[in-house]
């Protein structure tokens with residue numbers, strides 16, 4: 532099996548019936564790029580920029596950030612690199628930011644909510660990103676967007692910083708695609724409105740499942756509610772993908788579910804364009820993808836959405852299908 536995987540390092544990510552997809556890598560730091568290269572990822576689908584903030588005793592400077600973003604972007608030689616603006620808060624605390632103690636950190640002051648209220652931090656990050664975009668195909672993604680106003684505000688700030696940089700560097704940042712994570716149920720339900728204003732979606736199933744089932748993703752006592760095959764979630768994911776495609780936009784996924792072997796035929800059947808996962812899962816996924824026919828996967832999705840009522844029901848149906 533591993534020998535077969537080795538032959539797939541530079542192979543395209545394609546289904547049995549010849550439909551092209553992208554299998555991308557999630558990274559946390561530029562040092563992860565060695566594994567990304569070894570796995571032959573089609574893209575970096577999620578660069579969690581938090582590490583720059585967590586591995587430091589003070590806010591990272593524009594220059595520090597620029598170097599990290601440039602390094603990753605350059606290493607991909609023109610393949611897409613999706614960099615997510617900082618997703619601090621929730622369980623990720625920073626001593627030097629002196630964030631308020633909260634009763635419900637995952638429902639509190641985190642990610643884009645901090646970026647929009649502490650704009651100096653956000654603007655520094657955006658400038659570093661725009662400057663690094665000269666070195667490849669850099670895309671920017673905002674985490675935890677719940678409302679259209681949040682996306683519009685984040686985009687407006689991005690446009691302002693871009694225009695300032697363009698005074699001395701005409702055209703810089705003009706080809707940056709702007710996207711958002713779909714990880715808050717309100718945004719998933721209203722995906723058709725967001726799809727008109729973004730360039731792409733990336734579904735963050737780790738948080739989307741947490742918020743959909745109201746179960747803390749880190750709490751063992753409620754881990755049985757982490758249900759990636761639950762029909763309630765599958766319907767929502769299909770809605771998000773359909774909404775993106777309706778507007779001609781890319782639908783990606785960067786939560787754990789994107790690298791899940793049971794989820795794969797369902798996601799292919801729904802037409803998900805990009806699958807972003809830990810580099811160690813890429814070749815296994817590419818190998819399975821090669822054996823799956825998208826028409827049959829679409830029929831499986833229809834069957835599951837019609838007949839499955841529980842997470843287990845779906846899992847059994849998919850495992851039967853994969854036999």
Ligand code: PEP
Nearest residue numbers: 714735736737738785786
């Ligand atoms: C997610 O929520 O699915 C996601 C990819 O982001 P993170 O795990 O960093 O919250």
Ligand code: MG
Nearest residue numbers: 714735737738
């Ligand atoms: Mg998340």
